[in-house]
Amino acid sequence: MSFIEIRNIKKTFNGIEVLKNLNINVEEGTILGILGKSGSGKSVLINMLRGMKDYRPDEGQIIYNIALCPQCLNVEPPSKQGEICKCGSRFEGHEVDFWNSDRQVFAAIRRRISIMLQRTFALYEDDTVIDNVLKSIQGHDEEESTYMAIDLLDLAQMTHRITHIARDLSGGEKQRVVLARQLAKEPMIFLADEPTGTLDPTTAEFIHQALIEGVKAQGLSMVITSHWPEVMRDLSDEVIWLENGEIIQKGNPEAVVESFMEHVPRPQVSEEFKTGGPIIEVQDVKKHYYSIERGVVKAVDGVSLSVNEGEIYGVVGLSGAGKTTLSRLLYGLTDPSSGHINVKLGDQWIDMTQKGPLGRGRVKPYLGILHQEYSLYPHRDVLGNLTESISLELPAEFARIKALYVLNAVGFDENYAEKILHKYHDELSGGERHRVAIAQVLIKEPKIIILDEPTGTMDPITRVQVTDSIKKAREELNQTFLIISHDMDFVMDVCDQASIMRGGKILRTGLPSEVIEDLTPKEKNKMLSNGKTA
Template sequence: MAPLITVENLNKEFNGTKVLKDINFVLEEGEILGIIGRSGAGKTVLMHLIRGVDEPPTSGKIIYHISACDKCSHVGLQSKSGEKCPKCGGKLVSMDVDFWNEDNVALKRRIMGRTAIMFQRTFALYGDDRVIENVMHALADINYPSEKQVSRAADLLDEVRLSHRMMHIARDLSGGEKQRVVLARQLAKEPFMLCADEPTGTLDPRTAAIVHEMLEEAATDNQMAMMVSSHFSQIIEDVCNRAIFLENGVIKKLGKPHEIVELFMKDAEDAEEFDRCETGEDILQARDVVKRYITVDRGMIKAVDGVSFNVSEKEIFGIIGTSGAGKTTLSRIISGIIEPTGGEMNIRIGEKWIDMTKPGIEYRGRAKGYIGLLHQEYDLYPHRTVLDNLTDSIGLEFPKELAVRKAIITLKMSGFSEEKSKEILNRLPDQLSEGEKHRVALAQVLIREPRIILLDEPTGTMDPITKIDVKHSILHAREDMDETFIVVSHDMDFVRDICDRAILMRHGKIVKIGPTLEVLEYLTQEEKEIMAGPNP
């Protein structure tokens, strides 16, 4: 294979802190290169620099080996040099382009037109348009002939196995389906290289496996090179030709995927032990909770259908089930975001029980202040520092000294070391990895000192080591702050390790409640396959 990209002595700093240090490697034409490393290792920063997103590197070079048409703006693979341009019939001329050199701005723009990127939490779709219209928008962006757009869009949707959803409204798709539409939109550009930055981080494992399979097929069928970062180590082994282990901004090793994964997983052993926790009296009591929706096409839907359960103080309580089981709707009722159609949701504040189903400052309004929610689609204030996000931007007005102290304590509870906590206080969210952002969002919940914390898919974007950090932060918060946690998750290993009891939901009903191991044994084979997926 011929080289497509050469990275030479690449360095990147943010506010004097080096996040990439002397990075060197070559990506071949058509190669799938994996990047694995824990949150904050520099994976996202590296991909953004290679794609041309954000600011230039501090030093070093990214060289694209291409062929450029001498008559039009088309660029292609260097292995095609000397051939006729597929756009205008001109001649393709071999070039080595220093991507971030200011003298090559025009060429950089042309190269970016033949590369694509998929982010881990941004679907970037036209939510009110149909699926096929979303793909047609992408074709229009590259001036694809209008009379051929419908047929080409249908072909692309067929390629990502989504023909059965082409007339659906984009916002009504599942997360995995949305990500496949994103892939179809990127393939519309006919890229010779795709950066996939944790593209399945928020998806359940089985759906993630489907999307990764789509990516591998797209790379092979379109002779497209790809760089993919993932915390699913099995995917790195199964899909990638080579892999990089990135640690603290340094390439620790580049080689065969199984060797890289083995090296990475050596650090993912959980040696810390916690004493058995004695839970207290009930802090939450749900009685016959019902939530119904009326839809035009499906009539009445019972999203939650007569659910009853208790949660005790200092308990870590799991809610599990496949997509559509009702767990997300139930979690939104618990947190006070939506009202149930019927039943009671009682929460104990001090010595008084408060019915969350009743509106007003003495009922739901009072209780909501004591319930912390970390949703999987969390958002931080992008133009505020981490310290601001944890304090004055959410209404906690402390003196500066106390604010810093409280922020560091809370960041440590969220899985950061004390040194790292101090280091990131003055960073903006965009200067953090996705896993680091997730832990800051957890700290944003903890700093409010809630009585109950509801975690919706808390490990979705995390590598195995960060999952251990977050597990420890939850267990420490329970011990040190007498916190009660309700965990909604498809990560069965995490639920097994962290939860005292759990409920299993199917079609809006609780079909099993009890100690976590007993509930997990009640899973059907299909549920196990959906929620177990590839080993992370």
């Protein structure tokens, strides 16, 4: 039975058509996968199905075929038509033109739709994990609600954090609690927009399995976007390949994924780059802190490494290994508990643990960092984000030329880069925002660049473009890169040398192809899941 009917949908933002006459049907109890590179229109469609503000179609209709209780306006899937509602009335079948429906019906349908958005952790930060889930449960007594919350946290593999405060969780843990919260709403439709795109492979696998058990195995209807072929293959009953707002192919997941992957290029093979002498020296650095819930946490525990000028150096490891804390120590955002961090500036070595203009303040203008939880300035367009907002004061025409150059370097073709210069962050897809954030770092031409999970939201095609742009920036500007990543294939494609971290320690340093041999079989399987097969 058709549950959702997308009829002749068109959507334009600032004169750019992002959805072009889409026609899609979703049957009750099935899972539709939407595959496509960044900017293809996936997120726009997901937000439109949820009824999010500013996503009303310009043309066409979103039709929900539902069972509606005329008495209490309770909404159920169409198969419930004729059954008795909890209020005693009988469900009636209705074909609802979602965006043009009565406001009460519109709101009733929205309440029965759960959504997971990329990079969005909608939690009560001061509440415990279980209280966050309990607040989403309606219509059950206290005992039932508690058992239900525990079961959902078990499904998300978060029972070990059940009494922890939400703000103390890692990003991946927060995403798993978000999943439990959304399932607690007992939705009739589950929408997921790149739910594993920004997560390390282990956490992504937790989310992946929870979606299989909590959504697919329960017969829920779902629409999911992803650039992970494994998600499309394992979860979807049908897959649509979306490109520039149009359907390129739809049908069997395996066939569509295979066609999509045929269009993923391999990174360019560049000549061997001759690096200089050491430019970063880290010696026995530790960062320990105390948590009421966890006691003494050894985030970084005696790390030593050396990075050469012009080198692309990778630090790899699964979530919780200490990679992000190490990047913050190197940039001077966090002070170490002990140890030494020195960066070479000209002929002098600067102590990064020394504060002030004579210490790390001298180096900061020559450093660039992309945080895992990056953000753009919401009240500036793309051009503003790449210039005035980061104190890059240039003549107007030169600023525009330089912005176009750096956008091209991170994978936007010249015509599209021109079109997005005056777009704001909420008019870009998640992957596009990510690339603009990388451009924001590159445009200042820093001597040393730290990138924390630079491929998190990227589709395979964009990942290759970013790989090539990093190599190009190194060759043209002699920049040094330190890349924090869980994507081993990306590290093998772009890095000259890599270190593997586990439990706050560096276990081995060497060529990426050598370092991979020290991964456990489980780590190796997960850290290679994003690359050639993804």
